Amino acid sequence: MIYLQKKICLSCRKYRLQDPYTGLCRMDKTADGYPTKENEDTCDRWIDGGQQYHIRMGWIRTTLKKEEEKDSH
Numbered sequence: 060m061i062y063l064q065k066k067i068c069l070s071c072r073k074y075r076l077q078d079p080y081t082g083l084c085r086m087d088k089t090a091d092g093y094p095t096k097e098n099e100d101t102c103d104r105w106i107d108g109g110q111q112y113h114i115r116m117g118w119i120r121t122t123l124k125k126e127e128e129k130d131s132h
Contacts, residue, residue, distance in 0.1 A: 066105045069098040070112035079119045079126075 068074045068082065074096070076082040083093035086104050098119075 072106040072108040
């Protein structure tokens with residue numbers, strides 16, 4: 060079976076998560092710093108991040124679960 064990676068920011072090598080919903084695109088640095096993008100955003104300069112996608116998804120799930128537990132107490 061062939062797995063085709065979606066070309067979204069979350070699976071790009073140059074993307075750095077800030078929170079479960081957004082991150083910084085380290086492809087272009089502006090005078091204000093790196094632009095903020097949402098995880099599902101796309102661009103034509105996407106670079107396959109390989110295993111980083113799965114690591115990031117795990118971090119997002121864990122972070123959201125902790126937030127839910129904190130809110131329920």
